[in-house]
C-alpha cells in the first residue's frame with residue numbers, strides 16, 4: 001500500500017463503475033455534455049450568500065475527480081469562480097501520468113475574472129509543466145474591450161471572445177464553441193444559473209437533448225437558507241429526467257440520469 005493510500009483510505013486506484021454509464025470518450029462526432037452537481041436534501045448547492053459548502057463525502061468527491069479526468073473540459077460560471085475560487089483539478093486521483101485535468105472553461109460574458117484567481121496563479125506557477133494544472137480559458141462576450149482582454153491574457157489566461165445572446169453565452173452555442181476549441185467533451189459543474197440555463201436549453205438541431213447525462217450527488221444534510229439547484233422563479237418547464245442508475249457512495253446517493 002502506498003503512503004498516499006495510507007493517508008487517504010478513500011483513494012480508489014481505479015474509477016468507480018458508475019462512471020462506465022457515461023461515455024465522454026465515445027465515438028460520437030459531436031461534443032459530449034455532462035451536467036453535474038452536488039446538492040443537499042433541501043436542494044441547495046451552496047450556503048447563504050453563495051458560501052461554499054462541502055456536500056460530497058470523500059467517496060463521491062473522489063468519483064467527481066474521476067469524472068473530471070474523463071472529460072476534455074470542465075465548465076463553471078463566473079460567479080462560481082468568484083465565490084469558490086476553485087482549482088478544478090484532479091488532485092484526489094493517484095499520481096498517474098496517464099491522468100490529466102480537464103481544460104477549465106469559465107463562462108464570463110463581461111470578463112469579470114480577477115487576475116488574483118487561484119486557478120490562474122496555479123497555472124502561472126506550474127509553467128505548463130504538469131498535465132494536472134491547465135491554463136484557464138475564459139469565454140467572454142465579443143464586445144469586451146480589447147485592453148481588458150489583453151490584461152487577462154497578460155495575466156496568463158486564454159481569452160476566447162464569443163457572440164452573446166441577451167447578454168449570456170447561449171448554451172446551444174456551446175457544442176460549436178467546443179468543436180472550434182478542439183474539445184470533444186465537457187463536464188458542467190455549475191453554479192445555479194448555469195445549471196438552470198443548460199437544463200432549460202432546447203434540444204440540439206438533430207432533436208437530441210443538449211445535455212447527454214446528468215450526474216447528481218445527493219448528500220444527507222440540510223442547508224436551509226442558501227443557493228438552490230435552480231434559481232428562485234426558474235423552476236418552470238424543467239425537463240423530464242429518466243434515472244439510469246442510482247448508487248450509494250459512502251454516505252451519499254449518486255444518480256445518473258438522462259433527459260427524455
Ligand SMILES: NC(=O)C1=CN([C@@H]2O[C@H](COP(=O)(O)OP(=O)(O)OC[C@H]3O[C@@H](n4cnc5c(N)ncnc54)[C@H](OP(=O)(O)O)[C@@H]3O)[C@@H](O)[C@H]2O)C=CC1
Nearest residue numbers: 037038045046050077078079080169190191192193194197
Ligand atoms: N454544490 C455544487 O455542486 C456546486 C455549487 N456551486 C455554487 O453555485 C454558486 C454560484 O452559482 P450562481 O450564482 O448561480 O452563478 P454561476 O456560477 O452559475 O454563474 C452565473 C454567471 O455566469 C454567466 N453566464 C454566462 N452564460 C450564462 C448562461 N447561459 N446562463 C447563466 N449564466 C451565464 C453570467 O455572468 P454575468 O452576470 O457576468 O453576465 C451569470 O451571472 C456558488 O455559491 C457555488 O458555491 C457551484 C458549482 C457546483
Ligand SMILES: Nc1nc(O)c(N)c(N[C@@H]2O[C@H](COP(=O)(O)O)[C@@H](O)[C@H]2O)n1
Nearest residue numbers: 038053054055056064084086087088189
Ligand atoms: N462534487 C462537489 N461536491 C461538493 O460538495 C462541492 N461543493 C462541489 N463544488 C464544485 O467543486 C468546485 C471546487 O472544486 P476544487 O476545490 O477546485 O476541486 C466548486 O467550485 C464547485 O464547482 N462539487
